Amino acid sequence: MSQNSSLEPQCPLPLASDDTIRLAHGGGGRLMQQLIHEIFLEAFSNSYLNALQDSAVLPTQDGRLAMTTDSYVVQPLFFPGGDIGSLAIHGTINDLAMMGASPHYLSAGFILEEGLPIITLKQIVSSMAKTAQDCGVHIVCGDTKVVDRGKGDQIFINTTGLGVIPQSVDIGPHRLTPGDRIIVSGDLGAHGMAVLSQREGLEFSGNLRSDSAPLPDVIADLLKHNIAIHCLRDLTRGGLASALNELATAGPSTMTIKESCIPISDPVRGACEILGLDPLYVANEGRFVMFLPSEDVDRALSLLHQHAVSKNATDIGEIRLPESTPHQSLVTLETRYGTHRILDLLSGEQLPRIC
Amino acid sequence: MKYVDEFRNPKAVEALSREIHQITRHSWTIMEVCGGQTHSIVRYGLDRLLPPEISLIHGPGCPVCVTPIELINTACELAKIPKVILCSFGDMLRVPGTNEDLLKIKAQGGDVRIIYSPLDAVAIAKANPSRQIVIFAVGFETTAPAQAMAILQAQRMELENFFVLVAHVLVPPAMEALLSSPENRIQGFLAAGHVCTIMGYDMYEPISEKFQVPIVVTGFEPVDILEGVKMVVDQLEEGRSAVENQYARSVHRSGNLEAQKVINEVFEPSSRIWRGIGNIPKSGLQLRLAFTQFDALQQFHDRIHLTDVTTSPPSECQSGRILQGLMKPSDCPAFGTRCTPDHPLGAPMVSSEGACAAYFQYRPSRVAQL
Numbered sequence: 001m002s003q004n005s006s007l008e009p010q011c012p013l014p015l016a017s018d019d020t021i022r023l024a025h026g027g028g029g030r031l032m033q034q035l036i037h038e039i040f041l042e043a044f045s046n047s048y049l050n051a052l053q054d055s056a057v058l059p060t061q062d063g064r065l066a067m068t069t070d071s072y073v074v075q076p077l078f079f080p081g082g083d084i085g086s087l088a089i090h091g092t093i094n095d096l097a098m099m100g101a102s103p104h105y106l107s108a109g110f111i112l113e114e115g116l117p118i119i120t121l122k123q124i125v126s127s128m129a130k131t132a133q134d135c136g137v138h139i140v141c142g143d144t145k146v147v148d149r150g151k152g153d154q155i156f157i158n159t160t161g162l163g164v165i166p167q168s169v170d171i172g173p174h175r176l177t178p179g180d181r182i183i184v185s186g187d188l189g190a191h192g193m194a195v196l197s198q199r200e201g202l203e204f205s206g207n208l209r210s211d212s213a214p215l216p217d218v219i220a221d222l223l224k225h226n227i228a229i230h231c232l233r234d235l236t237r238g239g240l241a242s243a244l245n246e247l248a249t250a251g252p253s254t255m256t257i258k259e260s261c262i263p264i265s266d267p268v269r270g271a272c273e274i275l276g277l278d279p280l281y282v283a284n285e286g287r288f289v290m291f292l293p294s295e296d297v298d299r300a301l302s303l304l305h306q307h308a309v310s311k312n313a314t315d316i317g318e319i320r321l322p323e324s325t326p327h328q329s330l331v332t333l334e335t336r337y338g339t340h341r342i343l344d345l346l347s348g349e350q351l352p353r354i355c
Numbered sequence: 356m357k358y359v360d361e362f363r364n365p366k367a368v369e370a371l372s373r374e375i376h377q378i379t380r381h382s383w384t385i386m387e388v389c390g391g392q393t394h395s396i397v398r399y400g401l402d403r404l405l406p407p408e409i410s411l412i413h414g415p416g417c418p419v420c421v422t423p424i425e426l427i428n429t430a431c432e433l434a435k436i437p438k439v440i441l442c443s444f445g446d447m448l449r450v451p452g453t454n455e456d457l458l459k460i461k462a463q464g465g466d467v468r469i470i471y472s473p474l475d476a477v478a479i480a481k482a483n484p485s486r487q488i489v490i491f492a493v494g495f496e497t498t499a500p501a502q503a504m505a506i507l508q509a510q511r512m513e514l515e516n517f518f519v520l521v522a523h524v525l526v527p528p529a530m531e532a533l534l535s536s537p538e539n540r541i542q543g544f545l546a547a548g549h550v551c552t553i554m555g556y557d558m559y560e561p562i563s564e565k566f567q568v569p570i571v572v573t574g575f576e577p578v579d580i581l582e583g584v585k586m587v588v589d590q591l592e593e594g595r596s597a598v599e600n601q602y603a604r605s606v607h608r609s610g611n612l613e614a615q616k617v618i619n620e621v622f623e624p625s626s627r628i629w630r631g632i633g634n635i636p637k638s639g640l641q642l643r644l645a646f647t648q649f650d651a652l653q654q655f656h657d658r659i660h661l662t663d664v665t666t667s668p669p670s671e672c673q674s675g676r677i678l679q680g681l682m683k684p685s686d687c688p689a690f691g692t693r694c695t696p697d698h699p700l701g702a703p704m705v706s707s708e709g710a711c712a713a714y715f716q717y718r719p720s721r722v723a724q725l
Contacts, residue, residue: 200471260365266356273359275471276707336365337577339400341717347696 015039021116026146039122040108040142043129048105048140056140058105061164066101068092069160075153077124079198081191081210082285084157085127090212090285091236092161093135097216098232098288100171100223101163106132108142108159113152124155135214137161163216169223173250175230180291180319182255183300185218185310186211187263188240189282193271202275208267213286218307222290227300231291234284241280241343243289244331255331257317257343280333281346291319358604362576371581372404375588382408383591384540385584386533386680388526389547390417390708391575397713399577405584412540412680413713415529416547418494418522419446419706420678421629426522427452430491432659433520433651434465440483442476443491444498445469450702473498473505480509480517489651493522497549499640500614503621506642506649518651521641524627526550527558528638534566538681543587545573545580548602553618555610559598567596574602621646630702631675674701677710684714691715 015038024031041050048056072088082090093103108128112121132139139159191210196202215234222229233243240262248255264272264279272279286309292300297315304313317334331343361367387393393413396402402411415421431452434441441457448457448467461467466486470476473490480488492502502523509517526547533539546559551572559570569590573583583601590596600606618640627639642650652659671689676682684690684703694700696712703709 202471269356269359273356335399336363337368337399337401337404338365339403341398341400344716 015118019118021112021114021118021121021146023114023146023148025112026144032144035144039118039125040144043125044108044132044139044142046138046140048138049142056105058140058162061104063164063166066096066099066163066165067160068095069158070095071156071158073153073156074195076195076198077120077154079210080194080208082212083124083127084155085124086131087212087285088157088159089128089131089135089137090214092159093137093163094215094234094286094288096161096163097219098171098234099163099165100169100219100229100232101165102220103135103137103161103163103216105140105162106137106159108139108157110142110144111152111156112144112146113154114146114149116154121155131214135216166223171229171232173231173247176247176251176253176291176319177230177293178253178319178321179294180230181294181297181315182244182257182317182319183290183292183297183304183313183315184235184240184262185215185288185290185304186286186312187265187268188235188284188287189264189268189272189279191285192239192282193268193279196275197271202271208271211284211286213309215286215288215309218304218310221307222300222303225299225303227292227296227303229290229292233289235287235289236285237283238346239279239281239283240289241278241331242345244343245345248331253319254322255317255319256334257331258334260336261314261316263312263314280343294318359576362574362578364578367578368404368581371578371585375409375581375585376406378585378592379406379408379588380592382410383542383588384410384412385543385545385587386412386414386541387545387573387580388414388416388530389549389575390420390706390710391549392416392545392547392573392580393710394708394713395575395577395580397717401577401580404581409584409588411584412683413677413710414680415533415629415632415678416495416526417678417703417706417708417710418498418524419450420674420702420709421524421632422447422450422493422522422702423628423630424452425628426520427456429652429659430520431455431457431460433489433655434460434467436487436655436658438485438487440466440468440479440486440488441491442468442470442479442488444493446706446708447491447493449699449705451699451705473502474508477505477508477512477514477517480514481512484516487516487518487654489518489520489655491522492519495524495526495547495550496553496618499523499618499622500553500611503617506621506646507617509649510646517649518654519642519649520651521622523622523640524629525624525638525640527562528635529629529632530559531562532632532635532638533679534562534568536679538679541568541680543569543591544571545583545587546570548572548574548579548605551600551602551606551610553611553614555608556598556600556606557608563596563598569596570598572598572600572602572606574605629678631678672701674703674711677703684711685718687711
């Protein structure tokens with residue numbers, strides 16, 4: 001695997017699956033080398049990583065580089081529809097996709113808590129490797145640290161992503177234009193409710209599964225077919241409402257969306273009703289909102305509907321010119337009854353209500 | 356989704372709105388008691404579907420909002436005790452005490468945990484025999500049965516590390532107090548559907564008769580609320596005052612007798628201070644003598660140091676007038692400027708059932724005031 005034989009592990013015993021992470025696994029000695037070789041290199045192997053240099057050396061690319069980083073601290077580590085490993089790949093490459101970039105390379109930083117079962121780490125790393133392979137990205141460099149028991153929450157992962165934006169592509173809030181239509185790529189809130197119900201041991205009927213999924217392919221398809229995408233945003237923490245608010249503050253425009261058009265599955269609606277949460281603020285990991293000229297909406301929807309990840313994509317509203325009042329960079333929701341309310345940023349976390 | 360969609364049906368809402376317009380001939384002021392109803396009204400803009408003669412005012416039915424600041428300060432003090440795990444419903448965590456809220460205590464190292472049911476706290480107590488578990492028992496008659504069940508379960512399990520900071524309040528005495536106020540302008544009530552699911556509604560009959568007000572037990576969905584308003588307006592226009600039940604799919608006249616039995620076994624009525632309103636006789640619950648071993652105040656009385664803090668809410672906060680329906684949140688000079696969910700002056704701006712939070716969250720009109 002490595003041409004540098006001095007880095008080969010000297011410890012003859014393989015890592016036993018019933019073992020746990022010890023502080024020495026981050027200490028720079030033999031145990032750390034063993035961890036790197038038997039778990040990380042074994043799973044992530046590619047020519048850039050296997051060189052085991054201080055930096056990964058990557059070929060230059062045509063186009064502009066897009067770079068993003070995200071840290072993953074989800075509990076539980078495994079949830080219906082995914083795990084922290086698959087999430088650490090999807091989350092970061094989806095951020096790249098939102099700029100129209102095709103993801104190429106990832107770094108992976110692990111902060112492990114002393115006592116983490118090796119078998120758990122192996123499962124997570126294996127899930128990351130499979131997800132990266134499915135998405136066509138290479139994990140080219142990494143880092144591992146171990147913290148004392150009680151100083152972490154089993155495992156934290158950071159991934160940084162590097163992608164390439166074709167020269168002709170220009171996507172961002174600066175292109176939002178009054179008259180743009182607003183499309184969401186699918187039903188909302190499944191990731192947040194799946195993780196919450198698993199974490200809190202809440203038993204809901206129905207199938208609550210995370211929507212965690214890669215988005216680069218569907219975005220690439222839209223770009224290939226010359227859909228004039230003005231802006232994209234993935235709907236992670238804070239959900240649709242927070243994403244729209246962040247974008248609405250970027251320009252002198254208001255956004256109006258129709259409650260009756262927003263897709264939300266029955267299990268998510270039910271769980272949110274019981275807990276008093278608003279699904280428009282609940283996290284997603286495989287959903288995005290797209291702004292585009294109205295003349296491209298029909299073509300975009302028919303392309304979106306061909307991809308499993310966006311088969312329920314829907315046109316939910318539009319960007320309007322600000323009305324008379326200043327400070328009107330707001331998002332308005334038209335209810336099913338024709339009345340209007342603001343869709344504001346949350347203050348703090350959404351807390352379950354009392355009765 | 357069954358039991359929800361039919362009560363949010365736009366056609367039914369439109370039809371009810373039309374009927375209310377047709378029957379209304381005079382001006383009427385109606386109070387919805389429960390904060391959940393207030394949120395539905397503001398969230399869906401239901402008040403804007405009513406004729407201008409009908410004014411909806413928002414009642415004190417937000418348990419978090421009416422919990423007195425002394426009890427919040429006490430909960431904060433309890434959460435600071437090293438071996439204590441303070442369990443609370445999520446809503447309570449951001450409500451400001453005099454100097455701090457429970458979220459701040461949590462950030463400073465206090466063990467504060469959000470629970471979804473009082474029975475969760477029993478499980479925590481069982482799993483942590485070396486810790487002392489205090490549950491901040493807030494709520495109306497709706498949450499009292501589960502709270503009482505938790506105490507009975509702790510008793511059966513002989514748990515010696517389970518304690519309760521009781522802050523339960525009762526709705527009918529508060530309605531009576533509002534009607535007795537010289538400033539009262541309430542002409543009809545939408546009574547709180549969930550409270551009546553537990554307690555029934557026969558206890559409202561003497562109130563309706565004494566004060567000559569229509570009281571309609573009402574649910575929480577748009578169709579429920581408009582139907583409740585229509586039933587109140589029907590009575591008012593016809594000069595009647597009776598107790599009627601709009602929420603018959605959930606509420607029976609005598610309520611849930613089993614739940615009432617559990618409440619009565621563990622708790623007895625006591626006078627209670629309502630934040631912003633004051634002391635109302637027999638409007639709260641306290642532990643019966645046989646259960647005082649679970650009383651957190653008794654267990655930790657020497658650990659609670661409240662003498663150095665003032666216990667009055669900021670003078671600018673109008674929550675008392677808002678909770679009595681004497682003022683709308685948007686009429687408060689601090690609303691949306693000096694008082695926001697990020698920097699609340701009072702509980703109604705914090706709780707998900709608070710009227711101020713509902714107006715701030717949903718009402719486009721606040722923009723003009725910024």
